[in-house]
Amino acid sequence: MTTPTSSDGSSSSGRPPLDHDPWAPPSSSPAGVVPRLPYPVPPAQPRNGMGITALVLGLVGIGLGLFIILFWISWLPALLALVFGSIGLSHARKGLATNKAMAVSGLVMGIVGLLIAAGSGVVTVLTVKHAVDDARAKVREIKKGNEKAAAEEAARHLSFGESYTFGDGLKVTVAKPTPFTPDAIAYGHAKGNKAVQVTITVVNTGKQRVSIKTGLPDVNDADGASAELVIDGSGRQKVLTGYLLPGRTAVGKYAFSLPPAAAGRAEVEFSPDAIRWDDAYWSGSTR
Template sequence: MSYDTQLPQHPAPVAAMRNGLGTAALILGIIGAVSGLIPLFFWMAGVLGLIALILGLVGRGRAKRGEANNKGMALTGALLGLAAMILSVVGAVITFTAVNDVVNEIDKAAKETAPKTPGKDSGKGGSGKGGDSSKDTPLAAGDSSVYDDDLKVTVSEATPYTPSEFAIGHTKGNKAYQVTVTIENGGKKKFDSTLTTLTARAGADGKDAEEITDEKVGEGFSGALLPGKKATATYAFDAPADAKDLSVEVSPGFAYDGSQWELKVG
């Protein structure tokens, strides 16, 4: 008797599905798309979106070849990656535009608050408003300093002054001199003349000349000066008896550079 011996047949092993790329594409695509909704995170959205797009396309290719069974997930991840990249571009435009606007505003504010530079005007019919030499060379009596905003400051010659018996700032044995300062607002905005200050030096040693205050001088400027208007104030300074010149510096305010006049006395 013969017997046919048949060995048991084992089923062929089934290859494991390689779904990792599709899953990673979906996760990165979601994170990238959400990041793209915030303009400041445009860089993150761009990077994650690009990676998600690549992984999604590769994962979709695997699904077509039968190596993965999450074709829909991979395709969704790729589409989300593409959306994240588009949002990245939009966010970058919004961010850079906002930064540029802020920089422009800062530059504008800096220009408005920058010290205004004086130029030289002869004050005797001249109309010059520039000249770098005027910054280093003192003006003479009657000359005017014209600023960038067309504010014009003029200082007269120094004339002898007799302080009253109640004057403050005068030392016995010294001589007193008075100057008249005229401010003309040639600009388009009102000017606050209250912040105008004067300082003076006298003699060969250039010692500070103290300002004299009495019932006639020392009040200075006050109030706003409208466009096209001018104001005048008289100041007096105490100088050594042997002084031959009086240097007067006028600063119209914190936003202005001071201008200097060299006046002959004695």
């Protein structure tokens, strides 16, 4: 007589089938139910954003800092790189990020960027200060030059009888003009004008001989008009010319014709070398 078996292989008598493994663990699943395995939990994504941001900002900060004119904005990305790099490094130490090297690089670049920004700021300040100091020095030099030129200009305006020493050592004195009577035949003297004689004394106060290259003066009347040079045959006029030895003196005499209305005052312009030295001026009354 056979014992009927169920569909799952067990005997209806409650006895295990002949092929049953007595050592297998009992099944906890109901008959005909396949057990479900749990789904795998995905690992947490690494938080690498801080390290990447720190690296990018560090590069930007250093790049801007290398341009002197942009140093004033380079400190901001460098400072942010320092902050984000510190946060990224903290995440890496806690195992929340996998780009520790990138965070450290961003942190270091942030520090370097700040140093470059500070150095660029110092260089800019020193450059501007140097430029301002140079500009002020030039202004002072120009002012001194103007003052010196004004003083020299004032020194070249003298009264009759005073002396002026030029740069080559020639000391020049122009005496007060004296009346002059031209010969009957004279060039440059109109009838009714007042003729005056201008006497110029030159002394070489230097240690070398000096050439007198422009020994002819210019005379202006009281109205500022140029007076005519009088030339006659009297032989009383003498033109300064040639070399003058050290310690020697030369005297030049010239006659000029002044109109009656402007004959009361005159100005004499003279330079022993008009190419090298500006004229000196002697003025005063002719009466």
